[in-house]
Amino acid sequence: MSCSETIASYAFRSLGFGERRLPTTDITLCDQVTLIGSGMLWNIYFGLLAILFGFFSAQAIALAKASSNKAIRKPAEWFIFVFRGSPLFIQFFFGYFLFLSLKQAFPLFGNLTDAWLGAAIVLWLNTTAYSAEIFFGALMAVPKGDLESADAYGFSGWPRFRRIVWPTMLRLAWPAYTNEAIFIFHSTTLVFFSGFPALQQKGDALYYASYFADKTFNPFIPYPILAGYFVLVTLCIITIFGLIGKRLNRHLPQGRIKRPRLMSQIFR
């Protein structure tokens, strides 16, 4: 089988299209690159979904944690503690078996045990908790002078938040949030290694990489390929987030934008 044929039959294998049988003998480099790349589609899907939804929910939770009302603050604090304090791996397992029992009790929840929905929910909740902590830290770090000026100009309530607090919070949180985005992409590899089954061998990049490592008993080819893909994704994230960060900082005197030191230390 030539390389273009391999690409044609395996490029969307992870989504269930193309050749059903995975290559078992005479595994070529082309097979590995194509299939692992095909698996990357899942990683990108999970990562994008988690970041997209997590961005909004995280800010809601961060604001709830900063609330002076105890009934709002406490649940937010507990939510963050539970999801930051326990391993994502255990969360996947617990989530999967919880969904499994839900499914048995109410057939309505049938889709929850599928990776595309269930794992996405767990990832979303997880990144929400981590990003909420980052945004909360940034919210606390908004300079006092900014708030006083806002008061002096007669800003209050929603306009004050929308025009003054929110942009500054986002700006301060951005370096740490970039880190979080990179890590959530890395965490997507855990999905098919926890409870969630890869039905009909439709798995993510790491699933195929370990499949090849098992079959050829040679880890030195599939894992570097996987690493290459992830370095590419990481570079993309850094570029995109860097551009957004530049826009967030565009009103500041360029050249001496101070990165908040403490925030860059908050990573997983």
Next chain:
Amino acid sequence: MAFYTSFGTVLLLLAVTAPLALGFGFAAAAGSRSAFFPVKWLSNIYMAIVRGVPDIAFFLFFVIALDQGLEWMRHQVLCPDWDQPIRQGNDFIVCAAAKLPQNSAPEIYHQIYGFALAVLTFAIVFGAFAGNVVAGAFKAVPHGQIETAEAYGMTKRQTFWRIMVPQMWTYALPGLSNLWMVLIKATPLLFLLGVEDVVYWAKELGGTKTARFTDYPHGDWRMYYFFGLLVFYLLFTKVSEVVLSRITRKLSHGQATAAGEAMRKAGAGA
């Protein structure tokens, strides 16, 4: 019962890995400050690559790679007159004497070997993260301190060991305590490395039991077992948080940082 001793496995792994990873990290950070450029590049590349790739990929990779590497080295030494290639198609074949552990060795050695490989893998991965933190901490030591040391006529080596290293810890601690939390949360991945840890037993014991096979039939309890693990890790994190904040207080004492200054003022006021 195996489920309970497996908690011991997790704790043992943490106890062995943390100092080892710190050692790797310290070596990498010191290397990245080296004037000898191959050492510098090597440490920088090591830290950059491990941070850029999902850690689970490393866990899966290093266990096989280390195993094969060790067997290959023993093969070269022990069986010099072996003339067949080691990689035959999809197989990796070394002579029987080079097998690690020996096929005839009792079961416990196989387990210890697997555990040691896991520890080494964890140390390599977390060493890179620690290296990053420690390298940042070296940069954070105030420049005046180094200049003063030079003014006193200390050599480079003396400056490094007597001035930089003792002061670096207070700057490294926030990052390192964060790393400790990350390390705790990475321990369930042991399960993937073939060590029979808590996750393995939770899966095993929680699975559906029928009266035909065991004395204690029950339905699918895995949800409850994993909930128990969740609580275990939450408690562990909480305890670590408390202990680490105590250490932070202790290390800030007498340092030229905001925290140290606050403590000095509080002491003077009282």
